[in-house]
Structure formats: structure tokens, C-alpha cells
Amino acid sequence: MESKHSQEKLSAYLDAELDAADRARVEAHLSGCGECTAALAQLEALRGRVAAEAQRHAAPEYLKHRIHAALRAEPAGTPAPRTPPRTSSRTWPWAWINLGLAGAMTAAFAVTLTLYLGQPSADDRLEQELVSSHFRSLMPDHLADVASTDQHTVKPWFAGKLDYSPPVYDLAAQGYALIGGRLDYLQQRPVAALAYRHRLHIVNLYIWPDASGHASTPQAGMRQGFHLLRWTQDGMRYSAVSDINPQDLAQFAALLRQKVAQADAQ
């Protein structure tokens, strides 16, 4: 039995204030719980001690006379005050104030929770940025700053524009032709964006250094009809975005990971 709960239940059980169902539950629990049985015995002993030892103050004799006299000194037919004693303005309705405060706090918590849950996560924001960037790149003349199918032209183009050197591989032989590279801006930093063509589709690959240092396998995502694959490999974060089907995108990622791993092995 949970402790605060059981404390109250045991105490009420002792006072014979539980309804039949609760009483049966407590009794069933007591039969199997030594701790609660001991606690109940302790409460019973306490009640015995209070009954035996606590002082019951009897009214002194003079008080009876004082009250008797005072009652007779009351002006005859004193009209009772219109307000009953319960509604004295000096007694604040703490129960209601507490209830109100508790309600206000619950509401504030609910609002905070809603805002917190409603707030996009870091991953969510990144995916949104990636899709926006991909979409922008598809507008006329936005796809590539350096239009070249030659990885040896594209890779050096980034030198001096980024503080890292992104791995650039042409995968034309496997059906993913490099068509160029450009600078983009993601996660508050300039990043390398490589454009690939797969049949009539464009795949954008974003590459930037990873701060966490943990490699991760591709994670798929989907947003506004675009597919995303994100992974971390050799200290770089890769994000591929395209409208090609997820299987092709996964194949593209696998080919690329293979290339990077081979380069690493050399």
C-alpha cells in the first residue's frame, strides 16, 4: 500500500470511518502486510495512551457561575446579529483560496506543458530547415553555386568558404550523378550542400561537422512529402533530402557511406 495513502486509510480504519469496500480492502491488505499491521498496532497503542494520559480539562466551578451570571445580564430580547457567526469577515475562506490557488497552479502547469510539448524539438527544427533549403534549391538558378559533375572541381570550390572540407563523391555510375555544390546555411552555420540527380529527381546532400562525436546509422524522416535521411559518420553529419522514394534514398545513403568508409580505410 502506498505510504501516504495507507497512513490515512489505517487511521480511518482505526476510527471505523471507512466504508465497507475500503474496510474490506484494508483488512485484506493487513492480512498480508506485516508493516501495516505493525503500523496499525502502533496507532491503536497511541489512541490508548492519549485516552489514558491526555488531560481532559474540566470547567472550573467559578466559570459556571460566571456564565450563569453573564447569561442573566444579557439585555432582554437582544436581537441576534443578522449574520451568523460562520460568515464573520475576519475568517478568510482558506479552503476556497487554497482551492483557487491549486486550480491556478494546475492551469499554469498545463499551459507550460502544452507550450513545452508544442515547441518543436531540435530534430524537428532541423528537418524543417532541411526541407525548406531543399525546396529553395529547386527554384530556378538556386541549385548550384558551382555546377560541375566533377568531384575534383566541386570539392576544392568549398576551400576558403567553409572551415572544413566536405567529402565529395560522384555516384554517376550508380545512378546518382553529382551536378554541383553550393553553400547553404543550417543550424546557424554555413554548410556544404551537394546536388545529385537521380533520373528526374534532385537529391540534396548537406554535410557539416558533428560536435557530438557519435556515429549514427541513417534515420529516416518525412516532411511535406519529402523524404529525409540523416546520419553521422567520421565526425560529419549528413542529411539527404529528396522527393525520390525512400528505398532509392536509402540506397543513395548506403553508397555514400560505403565511399566515405573506403576513404577512411585508405
Next chain:
Amino acid sequence: MDKYLGDDDKTARFEAMAMPHLDAAYNLARWLTRNQHDADDLVQSAYLRAFRFADGFRGGDVRAWLLTIVRHTYYSTLRDGQAQRGDISFDEALHGDGDDSADPAAIAASRDTGRTVNAALAQLPQAFREVLVLKEMDDLSYKQIAEVTETPIGTVMSRLARARKQLLAYLKHGEQDGI
């Protein structure tokens, strides 16, 4: 003359109804005020109040009705600094078991008296002490205690449980200290 007799009659009826419960009223007053002088004044003003409202008494348990008035009179008229110190009704929600409400002087006094249960009861926060007194000395039901203390039954139940827990802790502590 008729009117005079009527008033006398009213007083006599009130006394017949209320005086048998004077000890219960006084006991509660003593445990609330923790001193004889204030308890005397409290019971007297409560009885005068009860007399004025006697016409409004619609039957039921006279003792519980009188105890309600004693308690109410205590909180509304005798609520001076001393009375407030032991009252936890307003900060109960903030201080879990009200452990810090024990007055060092009362603890010191309790070590001298040797009357452990009384000392431990006196140390309890007001809201805990009153429910215990009403339950253990007046043998009121939770429903009656709820009416007397003007709190919900659930609160009575949790206060009683916490009061007992704290009383046990005080007694244990006191015995360890060799009181």
C-alpha cells in the same frame, strides 16, 4: 411581565441545553488557547454567542454545535499573536507536516513536565491538535469534526492521520530524550 418570564424561560432552556457540555467546551478551549485565563474568557464569550444564536439552532448534536462556536469564537475574537503562532490552517499546504511549527519553549517545557502525551499534544500544530482533541476526547465522527472545524471530511481524515504520525514521532523522540 410575560415578556420577562419568557426571557427567563429562554435563559433556563439554554442553560439546560448547553451547560451539560461545559466541560467539553472548556476542554477544547484549553487545548486551543493552552492557558486557563484565555480558556475562561473564550468559553464565556462562546456561551454568550451561543445564547444569542440559540433561536437559530435547528436541532442536532448540541455538543458539536457548541464546540463549533467555541472554535469559531477562538479564531474570530481571540486570534492574537499567540493564537496565530500555533495555527497552521493557512500554511499547511506549504509545510508538509508542519514539523517546524514546534515552539522551542514548548519543547523545553515538555522536557521538564514529564507528562509526555500532554507535552506532545501541546507541541502539535493547532489544526492537528484540534482534530485529535475532537476525535480522541470528544469522540466525534469525521463528519462532525468536519462541521466543527469547517473543513472537508477528506481534510479531516488526512489531518488526523498526519497528526497521529507527528504525535508518534514526538513521543518517540521524547522517550529517546529520557522525558
